[in-house]
Amino acid sequence: xxxxxxxxxxxxxxxxxxxxxxxxxxxxxxxxxxxxxxxxxxxxxxxxxxxxxxxxxxxxxxxxxxxxxxxxxxxxxxxxxxxxxxxxxxxxxxxxxxxxxxxxxxxxxxxxxxxxxxxxxxxxxxxxxxxxxxxxxxxxxxxxxxxxxxxxxxxxxxxxxxxxxxxxxxxxxxxxxxxxxxxxxxxxxxxxxxxxxxxxxxxxxxxxxxxxxxxxxxxxxxxxxxxxxxxxxxxxxxxxxxxxxxxxxxxxxxxxxxxxxxxxxxxxxxxxxxxxxxxxxxxxxxxxxxxxxxxxxxxxxxxxxxxxxxxxxxxxxxxxxxxxxxxxxxxxxxxxxxxxxxxxxxxxxxxxxxxxxxxxxxxxxxxxxxxxxxxxxxxxxxxxxxxxxxxxxxxxxxxxxxxxxxxxxxxxxxxxxxxxxxxxxxxxxxxxxxxxxxxxxxxxxxxxxxxxxxxxxxxxxxxxxxxxxxxxxxxxxxxxxxxxxxxxxxxxxxxxxxxxxxxxxxxxxxxxxxxxxxxxxxxxxxxxxxxxxxxxxxxxxxxxxxxxxxxxxxxxxxxxxxxxxxxxxxxxxxxxxxxxxxxxxxxxxxxxxxxxxxxxxxxxxxxxxxxxxxxxxxxxxxxxxxxxxxxxxxxxxxxxxxxxxxxxxxxxxxxxxxxxxxxxxxxxxxxxxxxxxxxxxxxxxxxxxxxxxxxxxxxxxxxxxxxxxxxxxxxxxxxxxxxxxxxxxxxxxxxxxxxxxxxxxxxxxxxxxxxxxx
Ligand code: ADP
Ligand code: MG
Numbered sequence: 001x002x003x004x005x006x007x008x009x010x011x012x013x014x015x016x017x018x019x020x021x022x023x024x025x026x027x028x029x030x031x032x033x034x035x036x037x038x039x040x041x042x043x044x045x046x047x048x049x050x051x052x053x054x055x056x057x058x059x060x061x062x063x064x065x066x067x068x069x070x071x072x073x074x075x076x077x078x079x080x081x082x083x084x085x086x087x088x089x090x091x092x093x094x095x096x097x098x099x100x101x102x103x104x105x106x107x108x109x110x111x112x113x114x115x116x117x118x119x120x121x122x123x124x125x126x127x128x129x130x131x132x133x134x135x136x137x138x139x140x141x142x143x144x145x146x147x148x149x150x151x152x153x154x155x156x157x158x159x160x161x162x163x164x165x166x167x168x169x170x171x172x173x174x175x176x177x178x179x180x181x182x183x184x185x186x187x188x189x190x191x192x193x194x195x196x197x198x199x200x201x202x203x204x205x206x207x208x209x210x211x212x213x214x215x216x217x218x219x220x221x222x223x224x225x226x227x228x229x230x231x232x233x234x235x236x237x238x239x240x241x242x243x244x245x246x247x248x249x250x251x252x253x254x255x256x257x258x259x260x261x262x263x264x265x266x267x268x269x270x271x272x273x274x275x276x277x278x279x280x281x282x283x284x285x286x287x288x289x290x291x292x293x294x295x296x297x298x299x300x301x302x303x304x305x306x307x308x309x310x311x312x313x314x315x316x317x318x319x320x321x322x323x324x325x326x327x328x329x330x331x332x333x334x335x336x337x338x339x340x341x342x343x344x345x346x347x348x349x350x351x352x353x354x355x356x357x358x359x360x361x362x363x364x365x366x367x368x369x370x371x372x373x374x375x376x377x378x379x380x381x382x383x384x385x386x387x388x389x390x391x392x393x394x395x396x397x398x399x400x401x402x403x404x405x406x407x408x409x410x411x412x413x414x415x416x417x418x419x420x421x422x423x424x425x426x427x428x429x430x431x432x433x434x435x436x437x438x439x440x441x442x443x444x445x446x447x448x449x450x451x452x453x454x455x456x457x458x459x460x461x462x463x464x465x466x467x468x469x470x471x472x473x474x475x476x477x478x479x480x481x482x483x484x485x486x487x488x489x490x491x492x493x494x495x496x497x498x499x500x501x502x503x504x505x506x507x508x509x510x511x512x513x514x515x516x517x518x519x520x521x522x523x524x525x526x527x528x529x530x531x532x533x534x535x536x537x538x539x540x541x542x543x544x545x546x547x548x549x550x551x552x553x554x555x556x557x558x559x560x561x562x563x564x565x566x567x568x569x570x571x572x573x574x575x576x577x578x579x580x581x582x583x584x585x586x587x588x589x590x591x592x593x594x595x596x597x598x599x600x601x602x603x604x605x606x607x608x609x610x611x612x613x614x615x616x617x618x619x620x621x622x623x624x625x626x627x628x629x630x631x632x633x634x635x636x637x638x639x640x641x642x643x644x645x646x647x648x649x650x651x652x653x654x655x656x657x658x659x660x661x662x663x664x665x666x667x668x669x670x671x672x673x674x675x676x677x678x679x680x681x682x683x684x685x686x687x688x689x690x691x692x693x694x695x696x697x698x699x700x701x702x703x704x705x706x707x708x709x710x711x712x713x714x715x716x717x718x719x720x721x722x723x724x725x726x727x728x729x730x731x732x733x734x735x736x737x738x739x740x741x742x743x744x745x746x747x748x749x750x751x752x753x754x755x756x757x758x
Contacts, residue, residue, distance in 0.1 A: 003193060003223045010186045017182055021175045028168035035164045039157045041082075046150040048079050049096070053143035056107055060136045069111060076104050090156060096149030103142035110135050197225040201232065213240065268369035272348075274301055276324055276361055283367075290346060290369045292339030292670060309335040309343060319350065323363045327352035333370065340671040341696050342647050345374035372650055376537070383539040386567060390589065393569055394449025397442035404442060408435040444582040447499070448569055448589035454499060456594060458492040458617035461525050461547050468501065472508050472521070479518025480511075485725045487526040493547035493614035499590050500614075506583040507551040507610055513574065514555025514608065522552040522725055528613060529745045530597065533654055541597045546613035552726035554607040558600070566600060587612075601721030601742075603693055606730040609721065635750045637662030640686035640757055644668045645675040645703065646719075647694045651742070655689070655719075658746050664753070672698025679710050687757060692720035692727050692739070701733060715756040719744065 055072055058064075064072070083097040200218050207215035216236065217229035264270055270286030281304045285295040291307055293299075301320065308316050312334040319330035331349040338344050350365035411432035418425040446452045465484060473482050504523075511521050528548040535543040558566065565571045567588040572581035587610075591598045595615055602608035642664045646652035652668055659666045667683060669675035672694055679685065688707055692700035704716045718739040720727050727733035740752050 001223065003225065006193070006223075007190070010190070014183065014186065017179050021172075021179055024171050024175050025168075028164075028171050032161070032164045032168050035157070035161045039154075039161060042150075042154055042157050045079060045082055046154065048075065049100070049146050049150055052076050052079060052100070052103075053146060056103060056139050056143060059107055060110060060139060064111075072107075073104065076100055080104075090153065092149045092152040092156060096146050096153065099142045099145040099149060103139055103146065106135050106138045106142065110139075193221075193223065193225065197229065201229060204232075208236070270367050271364065272367050273362055273364035274304075274320070274324070274350075276363065287367045290338075290344065290367065291336065307336045307338075309337055312336075316348070320363065323350050323352050324360060327354070327360055330365075333374070338670065340647060340674065342649070342670065344369060344371045344649065346370060369649075372537075372653075375650065376539070379539045382564065386588075389569055390449040393445045394451045397445035397449065398451065401439065401442045401446070404435050404439045408432060408439065411435055441580065441582065444580075444586040445569065447593075448567075448582065448585035450589045450593035452499070452590070452593070454496040454590075454593060456494050456496050459495050459497050459500070460490070461493050461549055461614070462486040462490050464497065464500070465504075465523055465525065465549070468504060472505075472523075475505065476508060476512045476521060480515060481518075481520045483520055483522045483725075485522065485524040487524070489527075490525050491527050491545065491547050492617040493549075494617040495594055495596075495614045496590075499594075503587040503590055503612070504549070504551065506587055510583055511551060511553035511555060511608070513579075514553055514557070519554045519607075522550075524548075524550040524552070524725055526550075526741075527616075530613065531745055533657070537650055537654070538597070540592065542595065545616040546596065547616055549612045549614060550609055550726065551612075552607060552609040552730075554730055557604040557606050557608055558602040559604055563600060563602065567598075599721065601693075606693070607726070609726045611721070635662070635747050636754050637664065637750060638754065638757060639663055639665065640753075641665040641667060641684055642687045642689050642753070643675060643678055643683075643685040645670075645672060645688070645690035645694070645700070647671060647691060647696070651691075655749075658749060659689075662746070662750055662753075671696040672700070672703035675703055676706055676710075679707055679714075685714065687753065688714055688716045689753075690716065690718060692718050692733060704737070717752060717756055 052072070052075060055075075059069070059072060080097045080100045083093045083100070197218070197220075204215050204217045217232050219226050219229045219233070264284070264286050268286065268290060270284035270288075270290065272281055272283050272287050274281045279301045280298050281301050282298045283291070283293075288295050288297045291297070305313055305317050305320070315332060316334060319328075319332055322328040323330055329349070329351045331347070333345065333347045335343050335345050347368045347370045348365060349367075350363050352360050353362040353364055355361045411428050414428035415425055415432060418428055443452065465486065469482060469484065476482065508521055511519075515521075526548045528546045530541060530543050530546060532543040535541045562571075562573065566584050568581075569585040570581035571584075572579035588598055591612055591614075597613040599611045599613070600608065601611070642659055644652060644655050644659065644666055646655060646668075647670055649670070652670065656666050656668060667678055667685060669678055672690070673696060675688070675690065676698065679688075688704070690700045690703055694700060694703075698706075700718050700720070704718070707714055707716065716738070718727070718733060718737055719742055720733075720739060721742045727739060733739060738752065738756060740749060
């Protein structure tokens with residue numbers, strides 16, 4: 001039953017019970033009052049009876065006149081009638097009535113005698129004959145009897161009243177008790193139906209608050225409370241269902257965002273948005289990272305533009321303005337200068353976003369670091385350019401060689417034939433000499449064009465260099481000291497010895513030219529393995545085992561802008577007649593034709609290292625015990641935290657990838673200053689792995705000095721394109737420091753790290 005109906009019923013029942021209680025009370029009170037009234041009547045009647053009794057005595061003593069007599073009789077009859085009124089049928093009343101009747105009879109007989117006979121002599125003053133005295137006694141007896149009957153009657157009436165009072169009190173008490181019980185019942189029932197479920201509901205809410213998600217309100221019966229509990233439970237279900245849906249969506253979203261982040265990280269891809277109202281650009285974390293700023297960095301648009309290379313700033317500025325004013329989308333490949341100072345190629349696209357009124361409010365777009373691709377493209381372009389030049393020069397020099405052969409042959413003939421004409425003979429000899437020099441040039445051009453005949457054979461490079469020592473010292477002269485650092489257990493190289501000799505001579509002469517005031521020429525050898533990722537990042541390099549021959553000097557060094565053009569034929573910085581610009585192209589062509597690799601590290605005022613990687617002669621490799629790729633020496637990784645400092649993003653990427661593959665935690669910095677900030681910030685770092693040569697004011701050695709001051713026992717591993725000796729030679733590294741030469745193998749890196757960390 002519904003609570004509303006139940007409570008109305010109980011209210012009505014309570015009112016009715018209260019009414020019944022009142023009625024019972026009134027009824028009982030009424031009965032009580034009736035009894036009281038009857039009692040009062042009886043008392044009055046008794047008074048009248050008492051008066052009759054007194055009067056009867058007087059009537060006996062004195063002869064009454066008829067009127068008094070009549071009044072007495074009337075009164076006596078009235079009292080008798082009153083006693084016999086139908087309500088009072090008690091025996092005592094009847095007895096009293098009968099006594100009154102008998103009293104009347106006795107008095108009447110006396111009255112009759114008095115009225116008929118004269119008073120007898122000897123009769124007392126009251127005139128009552130002696131005979132009548134018996135009657136008088138009778139009258140007196142009646143009077144006593146009436147009195148006693150009234151006494152009885154009064155006592156009975158009093159008893160009635162007492163009984164009635166008791167009944168009234170009892171009835172009232174019982175009715176009140178019944179009403180009280182009824183109220184208790186109604187209250188407890190109400191409690192059961194209201195307080196119980198309310199408490200249960202609040203308990204459920206408490207459980208829910210404490211995290212018990214399965215808690216539900218108990219549903220019993222079909223009243224409003226059950227309905228409330230059911231609705232409450234339903235709401236809970238709906239809420240939990242929608243929570244589950246939201247959670248599921250959140251998980252999906254988080255997954256997608258994670259995937260997007262991973263994709264963005266791999267592709268170095270991010271997003272940006274320019275609010276045209278505030279003119280502030282919001283960068284995604286990846287875009288900030290590409291710029292080299294902290295995550296969350298949001299520069300004003302002018303500042304964002306200032307990140308671009310000066311020659312690209314007008315381009316991006318125009319593109320921005322066009323997009324912001326006319327909604328023209330853009331897609332540009334441009335160069336920015338990162339915070340660390342190094343240039344980086346990026347691709348940025350932008351589209352305009354309009355609001356519901358069609359007004360331009362935002363420009364947003366994508367931003368990608370394409371430096372790796374772009375650098376490779378540029379290298380490929382350079383390689384293709386070299387290839388094209390090579391083909392051209394190769395063709396020309398081939399034909400030219402033929403021509404020179406004819407000239408030279410005829411000049412020789414003329415020289416012989418003009419034996420007797422010295423003046424002409426000298427001319428013919430000069431023709432032959434010039435033709436000879438021309439032939440040398442074409443020879444170099446052919447070498448660059450990779451068109452010279454080569455005769456590769458296994459060569460012991462250490463012995464080969466040792467043999468060249470005197471020649472080199474003689475060629476270079478006094479102020480240049482020749483030093484050799486030859487690695488033991490060197491693999492044999494597959495190379496054309498005579499061509500290699502002219503290549504080394506060329507490099508040595510360049511070194512001498514770079515050290516006009518003297519210096520040191522350092523020639524080093526060593527086994528080297530170029531790994532696949534190194535090969536992939538360079539054009540025309542095959543991964544594998546090589547013999548490294550490095551030629552270093554501590555001369556003037558080569559400016560960055562010249563580095564790209566070193567191998568172009570006829571590129572020279574030397575004055576007319578001094579340089580031909582064919583030395584390095586010849587070395588390049590020869591090394592390429594020998595399927596080797598050449599890498600130049602140089603910086604102004606420090607010196608130059610040119611690494612020649614010569615193919616390892618395979619014939620002996622199987623029997624060679626010093627094979628570094630020996631699978632018997634397993635690569636051991638670790639879990640320490642390594643701070644990698646490297647300005648070249650590509651090289652840094654390689655290092656990070658390798659270290660992570662070895663299990664290390666990696667923190668990166670793209671400049672010495674940034675690395676120093678990491679250390680000052682107190683980040684946990686177990687080893688500092690830094691490039692030696694870095695732009696931006698703080699090179700590897702300076703960083704190491706500062707780092708040592710901050711953390712005296714921090715192990716420091718240097719890496720450089722220079723050989724260890726060359727780095728010391730260039731004053732970049734103190735002797736005794738640990739150096740890993742680029743390009744290094746994972747095994748070398750792993751070994752060096754374990755050796756330093758344990
Ligand atoms: P050349 O020696 O005739 O100029 P090369 O091809 O041998 O031609 O060298 C090209 C240029 O490279 C040189 O003019 C010089 O500027 C630069 N160069 C080569 N080797 C060195 C070196 N070791 N140190 C400084 N500059 C060098
Ligand atoms: Mg030269």
